Amino acid sequence: VEVEVKNSLIIFLAKISNGVEPGLSWGWNPSSDPCKDHWQNVDCDSLNTTVTKLFLNGQNLAGAFDAALLCNTKPLAASLTTLALDDNNIAGQISGEIGHCNQLTQFSVSNNRLSGTLPESLTALNNLKTLDFSNNQLTGLIPNFDFSHFDKFNVSNNKFQGPIPNTKGFVQVNSFVGNSELCGDPLANKCPSLSVTTDENSKNSKGVSKNQVILYIGYAILALVFIVLVIFKICTKNKKEDKKVDAANKVAAVDESVSKASAASSEFKGGLSKSNYSVTMSDDESQSTNIVLSSFIVLTSPAVDGLKFEDLLRAPAELLGRGKYGSLYKVIFEEGMVLVVKRIKDWAISGSDFKQRMESLYQAKHHNVLPALAFYSSKQEKLLVYEYQENGSLFRLIHGSHRGQAFDWSSRLSVAARIAEALAFMHEELRAEGIAHGNLKSSNILLNNKMEPCISEYGLMVINDLDNQTPRKASRTGSSSSAFNGDIYGFGVILLELLTGKLVQHNGVDLTVWVHSVVREEWTAEVFDKTLMSEYASEERMVNLLQVAIKCVNRSAEARPSMDQVAIMINTIIEEEERSRVFDPQSSMSLI
Numbered sequence: 001v002e003v004e005v006k007n008s009l010i011i012f013l014a015k016i017s018n019g020v021e022p023g024l025s026w027g028w029n030p031s032s033d034p035c036k037d038h039w040q041n042v043d044c045d046s047l048n049t050t051v052t053k054l055f056l057n058g059q060n061l062a063g064a065f066d067a068a069l070l071c072n073t074k075p076l077a078a079s080l081t082t083l084a085l086d087d088n089n090i091a092g093q094i095s096g097e098i099g100h101c102n103q104l105t106q107f108s109v110s111n112n113r114l115s116g117t118l119p120e121s122l123t124a125l126n127n128l129k130t131l132d133f134s135n136n137q138l139t140g141l142i143p144n145f146d147f148s149h150f151d152k153f154n155v156s157n158n159k160f161q162g163p164i165p166n167t168k169g170f171v172q173v174n175s176f177v178g179n180s181e182l183c184g185d186p187l188a189n190k191c192p193s194l195s196v197t198t199d200e201n202s203k204n205s206k207g208v209s210k211n212q213v214i215l216y217i218g219y220a221i222l223a224l225v226f227i228v229l230v231i232f233k234i235c236t237k238n239k240k241e242d243k244k245v246d247a248a249n250k251v252a253a254v255d256e257s258v259s260k261a262s263a264a265s266s267e268f269k270g271g272l273s274k275s276n277y278s279v280t281m282s283d284d285e286s287q288s289t290n291i292v293l294s295s296f297i298v299l300t301s302p303a304v305d306g307l308k309f310e311d312l313l314r315a316p317a318e319l320l321g322r323g324k325y326g327s328l329y330k331v332i333f334e335e336g337m338v339l340v341v342k343r344i345k346d347w348a349i350s351g352s353d354f355k356q357r358m359e360s361l362y363q364a365k366h367h368n369v370l371p372a373l374a375f376y377s378s379k380q381e382k383l384l385v386y387e388y389q390e391n392g393s394l395f396r397l398i399h400g401s402h403r404g405q406a407f408d409w410s411s412r413l414s415v416a417a418r419i420a421e422a423l424a425f426m427h428e429e430l431r432a433e434g435i436a437h438g439n440l441k442s443s444n445i446l447l448n449n450k451m452e453p454c455i456s457e458y459g460l461m462v463i464n465d466l467d468n469q470t471p472r473k474a475s476r477t478g479s480s481s482s483a484f485n486g487d488i489y490g491f492g493v494i495l496l497e498l499l500t501g502k503l504v505q506h507n508g509v510d511l512t513v514w515v516h517s518v519v520r521e522e523w524t525a526e527v528f529d530k531t532l533m534s535e536y537a538s539e540e541r542m543v544n545l546l547q548v549a550i551k552c553v554n555r556s557a558e559a560r561p562s563m564d565q566v567a568i569m570i571n572t573i574i575e576e577e578e579r580s581r582v583f584d585p586q587s588s589m590s591l592i
């Protein structure tokens, strides 16, 4: 089985298990073969050369479903016939990439937390015999399937809406029940008749449903035009108002204030479709016209000079990820500019506190911290705009398909030092404001076009459910120093990933726990990434860095060093490394 297939399976599992990664206990080891070494929950063809089935039912998976990870991997998409994910706690959307897995005969995801609309590409899966999406939170219209293909079709107990396409009698009523806004045959709930009674098709059920669809589309277009007009009005009104904005805050305000528009939530649609974004207010908000409740601010930056909110809404958007606290979209503009938009819903921070926070972050600039280029704030949600970094994240560099290759020891040390320095700087600048990073992890360290590490999403702490926090999550409430200590812990975990090449959760065990146990047994050398050992990196310096990491992940937050102490310790290791190079000219030092 191809390496890319193994990697896709492992990364798919890491994401869908939210990093818990049960795969190693199932034998899912990158150095073994899924077929020949009989990975659990995987079936292969009779020659043992291709993966045909994935059975991940009832495995307590609570991460995000990412069809792209499986279906954009060509050899896997060409062989996978069964994808069974029933009875978990999986969130996320079924993205259009599922259409590339065109050999699927069974796709079942019943009893999960999937949401969003179904992509049209599902109807292109001509081999599909079993489709079970029951008991999720899926919305929108049911696509126009050829129902005659199915042995089993079930979308019951979701939030589907609108008329059921013509099933030609191939699907029973039970498959549709539990969707209160679904209507039409075979449900008893008739669709509201929107056509005029003189319509000659009104007696013909097929004709009626066509008219209804046309009318629905008509209404949708009218609604869209209305929303665009409202947004346009808000934008032009706010442009005038923004001229009054205090110049001292160094932001160019583009758009703000409240209209009495009725609300629906903002939405960037995934799958490189046209962004469909409507900005509206809740009743509470529409009552008070004096208070600035919603605003779109472009921070002065040559990269997005003149960016308008309408441009963001218009440009096609692709869903990159859906984390616990928000979704991330890649937005591509006609002129070739590519941005990402982080959308955070229900963040319990007031509009003015949020704006204040963004301004403080804007002031505290560091070369290795990715700045927000613009932000939008309404009561229901916050949007942050960043530049797209095409070289991906540190997570991908360490764990991705080219796992650790060409990521040598000196480069790892250099990355560690730069992140530590940037974090020390940010902590120093923002301590008085109490703004720590709050969610520091290797997927939030991006590599810019010079392959330098940049900390992204600084200051987006959206911790509402403190009870569920693991020690590595920062706290917004309580003493703000706990959020700073949380960053130091997070940085320690990143150091451990750099040193071991292992995922934060591997073999069902937390990386910090595993490292502690190995070190306690005095098998320290076993900890290090094999690719580092094979390049003969200095074990002494690796042990030194490991000691720094262990200090950072100390269970007692007070015992952890401060970030500037950490930066000094790492720079001392780099100096030792450089000194040793002078004495040993053969060893090369290719700093990133």
Ligand SMILES: Nc1ncnc2c1ncn2[C@@H]1O[C@H](COP(=O)(O)OP(=O)(O)OP(=O)(O)O)[C@@H](O)[C@H]1O
Pocket: 320, 321, 322, 323, 324, 325, 326, 327, 328, 340, 386, 387, 388, 389, 390, 392, 393, 439, 443, 444, 446, 456, 457
């Ligand atoms: N500006 C960016 N450019 C390119 N890729 C990005 C950018 N920001 C984030 N990413 C990548 O997009 C993916 C999804 O990001 P997202 O922030 O949704 O997820 P996350 O970091 O895993 O979770 P969380 O919501 O906890 O931050 C990650 O792999 C991340 O590295």
